[in-house]
Amino acid sequence: MKIGVLSIQGAVSEHLKHLELCGAKAVPVKSKAELSAIKGLVIPGGESTTIGKLIQAAGLDKPIKERAENGSLAVFGTCAGMVVMAGEVTDGLEGQPRLELMDTRVKRNAFGRQRESFEMELDFKSFDRPLTGVFIRSPIITGAGEKVEVLTSLPEGIVAARQDNLLAVSFHPELTGDRRIHYYFLEMCRQL
Amino acid sequence: MKEQGTFRVKKGMAQMQKGGVIMDVTTVEQAQIAEKAGAVAVMALERVPADIRAAGGVARMADPAMVKKIMDAVTIPVMAKVRIGHIAEAQILEEIGADYIDESEVLTPADEEYHINKHQFKVPFVCGARDLGEALRRISEGAAMIRTKGEPGTGNVVEAVRHMRKVMDQIRQVIGKAEDELVVLAKELGVSMELLKEVKQEGRLPVVNFAAGGIASPADASLMMQLGSDGIFVGSGIFKSSNPQKVAEAIVKATMNYNDPKLLAEVSRDLGEAMPGLEMSTLTEADRMQERGA
Numbered sequence: 001m002k003i004g005v006l007s008i009q010g011a012v013s014e015h016l017k018h019l020e021l022c023g024a025k026a027v028p029v030k031s032k033a034e035l036s037a038i039k040g041l042v043i044p045g046g047e048s049t050t051i052g053k054l055i056q057a058a059g060l061d062k063p064i065k066e067r068a069e070n071g072s073l074a075v076f077g078t079c080a081g082m083v084v085m086a087g088e089v090t091d092g093l094e095g096q097p098r099l100e101l102m103d104t105r106v107k108r109n110a111f112g113r114q115r116e117s118f119e120m121e122l123d124f125k126s127f128d129r130p131l132t133g134v135f136i137r138s139p140i141i142t143g144a145g146e147k148v149e150v151l152t153s154l155p156e157g158i159v160a161a162r163q164d165n166l167l168a169v170s171f172h173p174e175l176t177g178d179r180r181i182h183y184y185f186l187e188m189c190r191q192l
Numbered sequence: 193m194k195e196q197g198t199f200r201v202k203k204g205m206a207q208m209q210k211g212g213v214i215m216d217v218t219t220v221e222q223a224q225i226a227e228k229a230g231a232v233a234v235m236a237l238e239r240v241p242a243d244i245r246a247a248g249g250v251a252r253m254a255d256p257a258m259v260k261k262i263m264d265a266v267t268i269p270v271m272a273k274v275r276i277g278h279i280a281e282a283q284i285l286e287e288i289g290a291d292y293i294d295e296s297e298v299l300t301p302a303d304e305e306y307h308i309n310k311h312q313f314k315v316p317f318v319c320g321a322r323d324l325g326e327a328l329r330r331i332s333e334g335a336a337m338i339r340t341k342g343e344p345g346t347g348n349v350v351e352a353v354r355h356m357r358k359v360m361d362q363i364r365q366v367i368g369k370a371e372d373e374l375v376v377l378a379k380e381l382g383v384s385m386e387l388l389k390e391v392k393q394e395g396r397l398p399v400v401n402f403a404a405g406g407i408a409s410p411a412d413a414s415l416m417m418q419l420g421s422d423g424i425f426v427g428s429g430i431f432k433s434s435n436p437q438k439v440a441e442a443i444v445k446a447t448m449n450y451n452d453p454k455l456l457a458e459v460s461r462d463l464g465e466a467m468p469g470l471e472m473s474t475l476t477e478a479d480r481m482q483e484r485g486a
Contacts, residue, residue: 007211008211009232010209013210045207047209109267117197119195172204175200
C-alpha cells in the first residue's frame, strides 16, 4: 500500500521512516501526480502558516480536499497538520490558507511557547497501554462536531481525534519509537 | 505528568523547521513580511549581520523589549542571539520566552574558552560549526540544532559551502571507518565515541543541520539544500535587498523546490537589486566572524 507524506516542510523523513517500518510503501508528495498515486496522506508537523501557503502554491489544496471528501484518500495530520485540516482556527494568521477538512475548531500554540513544550504519557482510545505524546508548540481542538470521535484529551482540550477517513493529533508520534498510531492510520487506509 | 525541556522536545522543535527558511528581522514590520512570505521562524536582531559588521564595536544581545515586540507580532517561533558563553543573556531570553537561542559568533564573544552549558536550559539552542568536530562539541554541550557558520553579513555563500561540504565529507569518513578507528578520530576531533557512533549509525548529524552565513539569493538557498542542508537561515540577504517581500517569498519557494530548476528559474526572475556582497579576500583575520568560538 502506497502512502504519501506531504513534502513541503517539517518532519517529513521521520514519518517516511515510521511508515516504511510499518510495512507501507512511503513516498514524499509534492505534486498532483504524486498525490494521485497514494491511498493515504500524512501532513507532518512543521509551521502551519508555511505549509498552508505552499500547499496552495503547489496547487495541491483542491485535489487533496476533493479526494478526502469523496473518501478515496485517508489523511493524517500531526501538529501543524491538525491546524491545516481544521474547519476553523481561532488564532490563525489572517488569510492563512488551510484545507478545512474536519469539523473541528483549533487553537494554535495552545500550551504556550517552546519553553512550555513537553512530553507526557497519554491514553489513546482502543490502545491497551499508554503512549508518549511529544508536544512541541502544539495546537488543541477546542470544539468538534458530532461526526468527530475523540481519541485522547487533556484538561486543555482534545489532542487526538478522528472523523471517518481523517485523523488529527496534536503531538508527534513520529518522534518516538512507538508506531501504533501509524499502524492505526494504515488500518484506516485499508478500510477505504 | 508533563515533562518540559527534554532533549527530545528541544531537538524536535528544530526537526519541525526542516525544509524551511529562518529570516533575520529587526522590526515588527519585517517580522510580518517574513511570516507572510512563509518563513518557519524569525531571528529578532537589533542589526542584521551586514550592519553589525559595518558598525564595529561590541555587538550584544538585542533589547528584550524589542524581541518581545516581535514575539507579540507574529505566530511563528521567534529566535534571538546571545554572545558565545554569555549565560546571563541566555537566561534573559529564556525568561522572556524566546523560542530558540542562537549562541552566535555574529555577536562579540563573551567567553573565549567556554560555550554555554545548554543542557541547563529548557529553551533549545542552535550553534554554528565549520566542521564535524565543532558540530559534535556543540551538541555535547546541549545544542539541539547546528548551522554552518559561513561568513555572516557578506552575502557571499562561499564559506557556508566550504563548511557544509566539510561536515558532509567528514560524516562520510565516519560511516566508512571501523569502530577502533573511530576511537582515534574521537580523540582528534575532541568529541565522544558515543556521538561518533551515533553519526555512523544514522549517517548524519544527530540533530538538524541548517545552512547560514552568506546566503543571499534563491539560487544560494537551492545550492545549500543540494549540498545536504536541512534548511536555510537568511540574514542580511532579504532586508538588504531592494524588494524584501519578493526575495523572501522566492527564497522560501527555492528552498522547498531546491531540485526543480524550472521553478528556480521562475522565482529567481526580476528580484531587483540584491544585497551588495563582500569578497573574502577583502576581510582581515579580525573581520572573520567564523573564527570565533571553535
